[in-house]
Each structure stands twice: as C-alpha cells, then as structure tokens.
Amino acid sequence: MALEVGIVGLPSSGKSTLFHALTGSRATGDVGMAAIPDERLRQVAEVVRPRKVTPAAIRVVEVRGTGPALLGNLREVDALLVVLDGFSGTRVPADDLETLRLELVVADRDHVERRLERVAKQAKSGDPQLRQDAAALERILAHIDAGATLADWEGVLPPELEPLTTKPLIAVENGGGGIDLKLEAELAELPADEAAAFRDGASALDEVVRRLKDELDLLTFFTAGDKETRGWTLRKGQTAIEAAETVHSDIARGFIRCEVIRWNDLVESGSHAEAARRGLQRLEGKTYVVQDGDVLNVRFNV
Ligand SMILES: Nc1nc2c(ncn2[C@@H]2O[C@H](COP(=O)(O)OP(=O)(O)O)[C@@H](O)[C@H]2O)c(=O)[nH]1
Numbered sequence: 488m489a490l491e492v493g494i495v496g497l498p499s500s501g502k503s504t505l506f507h508a509l510t511g512s513r514a515t516g517d518v519g520m521a522a523i524p525d526e527r528l529r530q531v532a533e534v535v536r537p538r539k540v541t542p543a544a545i546r547v548v549e550v551r552g553t554g555p556a557l558l559g560n561l562r563e564v565d566a567l568l569v570v571l572d573g574f575s576g577t578r579v580p581a582d583d584l585e586t587l588r589l590e591l592v593v594a595d596r597d598h599v600e601r602r603l604e605r606v607a608k609q610a611k612s613g614d615p616q617l618r619q620d621a622a623a624l625e626r627i628l629a630h631i632d633a634g635a636t637l638a639d640w641e642g643v644l645p646p647e648l649e650p651l652t653t654k655p656l657i658a659v660e661n662g663g664g665g666i667d668l669k670l671e672a673e674l675a676e677l678p679a680d681e682a683a684a685f686r687d688g689a690s691a692l693d694e695v696v697r698r699l700k701d702e703l704d705l706l707t708f709f710t711a712g713d714k715e716t717r718g719w720t721l722r723k724g725q726t727a728i729e730a731a732e733t734v735h736s737d738i739a740r741g742f743i744r745c746e747v748i749r750w751n752d753l754v755e756s757g758s759h760a761e762a763a764r765r766g767l768q769r770l771e772g773k774t775y776v777v778q779d780g781d782v783l784n785v786r787f788n789v
C-alpha cells in the first residue's frame with residue numbers, strides 16, 4: 488500500500504496547481520501518484536537496462552475545501568501538504584497557515600463530538616466499556632475546547648479518532664518566497680529532460696517530496712528486473728518480508744531468501760553477476776531490516 492498525502496489549502500491558494508505539478512496529471516480526478524525523484528534509480532537502470540523504469544511514488548489526494556466533512560476525507564492519509572498563496576499579493580501566508588491549522592482543529596472537534604454523541608447513546612445500555620469510552624471522549628472534547636489540540640493530549644487517543652491535527656504538516660508557499668507552482672505545473676507536462684533544461688537544475692518540488700520522505704520516515708529500496716526496474720518505499724525499520732509484501736503478496740507468501748546488494752555496489756560492479764563474484768551480494772532472511780538504497784531480489788516459491 489503506497490503512502491498517501493493530502494493537499495489542503497484555502498480557496499484559490501493553488502491546491503489543484505500543486506496536484507498537477509506533483510502528479511503530472513491534468514485529470515480532474517482528485518487522486519494521483521507523485522513520483523519520488525531518485526538519481527540512484529537511473530544509475531541502477533543503466534546497469535540493468537530493463538524495458539521499463541518505474542520510480543517509487545506517493546499517493547496524492549486533493550480536497551476542495553476546508554469544512555469538517557471535506558477534511559474528514561483525509562483521516563487516513565499519512566501527512567498533509569498545506570498550500571499557501573504567496574503569489575497574489577493579497578494574502579499573508581503565515582496568517583493563512585494559522586487559519587488552516589484552526590480549520591483542522593475544528594474538523595477534529597467536530598469528529599470527536601459526533602463520535603461522543605454516538606457512543607453516549609450506545610452507553611445508555613449500561614455497558615461499562617461504552618461508558619468509559621464516552622467519558623474519555625468527553626475529556627478529549629473539553630481538552631480541545633480549552634484551546635489545545637489532540638497533538639498535545641497526554642494520554643493514548645482512541646485509534647478510531649484518526650486525528651488530522653497529529654499528522655505531519657508541510658507548508659508549501661506558492662509563489663513569493665516559495666515555489667512557483669504554476670510554472671512547475673506547466674513544466675510537469677514536458678518530457679523530464681526538457682523540463683530539466685528549462686529549469687537549469689532540480690525541480691523545487693523535489694525538495695517538497697524530500698521533506699515528505701523525511702517526515703514519513705521513509706526509505707527507498709529497488710528491484711532490478713529485466714522487465715522492470717523499480718523504486719519502492721518502506722518505513723525505516725521495516726523488514727525484508729514487508730518489502731516482499733510491498734512488491735506482491737505472493738512473493739511474501741512464498742518468501743525463501745532475499746538477495747541484497749547496495750545500489751552503488753551494483754552500479755560499480757556493472758552487473759549482478761560481477762557484484763556476486765566480488766562478494767558484494769548477501770543472502771538475508773525475513774527479519775532483515777531493509778536499508779535505504781538496497782537492491783532486493785526475493786527468492787520465493789508459490
Ligand atoms: N500568477 C499565479 N497564479 C497562480 C499560481 N498558482 C495558482 N495560480 C492561479 O490561481 C488560480 C487558483 O489556482 P488553483 O490551483 O485552482 O487553486 P485551488 O482552488 O487551491 O485548487 C488559478 O487560476 C491558477 O492559475 C501562481 O503561482 N502564480
């Protein structure tokens with residue numbers, strides 16, 4: 488399951504523009520995939536010469552408003568990107584960021600209140616667990632009403648609350664001192680080499696994706712097949728069996744062993760066979776903790 492990020496912002500701040508810039512898609516759908524640029528993948532692909540090269544990607548969702556119901560669609564995303572208007576000259580980005588944070592608090596409060604209503608009704612049956620749950624929700628609601636957020640709640644939050652205010656939040660200023668998203672959205676329609684030539688350097692969006700990767704504690708590993716050479720994301724600390732699961736559940740089910748080569752060892756050796764001959768390939772089991780930049784080949788039987 489790919490990690491997911493939600494784009495939020497005030498009306499006309501540039502949410503759709505950021506969505507297009509990240510996903511390269513002009514489609515009116517609100518969900519797309521943003522590739523994670525990775526120079527290492529290009530180099531690995533040069534060694535393998537596969538038919539297809541696919542970068543690791545993050546799922547991106549745009550929501551078209553800031554009311555509780557719309558923001559509620561983001562309860563399952565892993566992080567939020569907040570777009571701030573820095574281009575029109577009519578907004579103060581820092582103030583808009585505060586407004587947005589308040590909208591998130593309001594949406595969380597709304598969510599807690601609805602849940603409390605439901606649980607309180609059920610608790611009339613006298614069920615002790617439900618009564619405890621209702622009491623906990625009442626305390627959480629009082630906490631928010633006292634001007635705090637769920638991020639500074641001391642206890643353990645009920646998992647089904649899925650708060651918005653505890654998610655990593657990355658602010659992107661559109662224009663002004665930030666990123667020219669309109670330009671990036673236009674460049675996203677060009678072939679990568681033409682866009683790079685135009686920019687005279689890396690895309691400003693790469694920095695956003697990098698911050699996202701940091702916030703989510705992600706690493707990238709590679710699979711280097713002849714048909715397809717591909718980047719994948721995992722959370723730091725995840726293991727070879729979880730990497731296999733990311734690629735395909737059948738591969739995880741039939742997992743026997745996992746061949747591991749560092750991406751730069753593969754590039755310097757020039758082939759898998761040469762890397763193995765030099766002793767740079769290891770065999771690992773299911774519990775091996777995958778490292779950023781590992782090239783994995785899972786041996787499995789189905
Ligand atoms: N001049 C300028 N206009 C922009 C920029 N970003 C967005 N716009 C324009 O602002 C309007 C709203 O942008 P949009 O991405 O649809 O905002 P949304 O409502 O947050 O999705 C559009 O007409 C965009 O072309 C920018 O960086 N510079």
Ligand SMILES: [Mg+2]
Nearest residue numbers: 502503504551
């Ligand atoms: Mg929009």
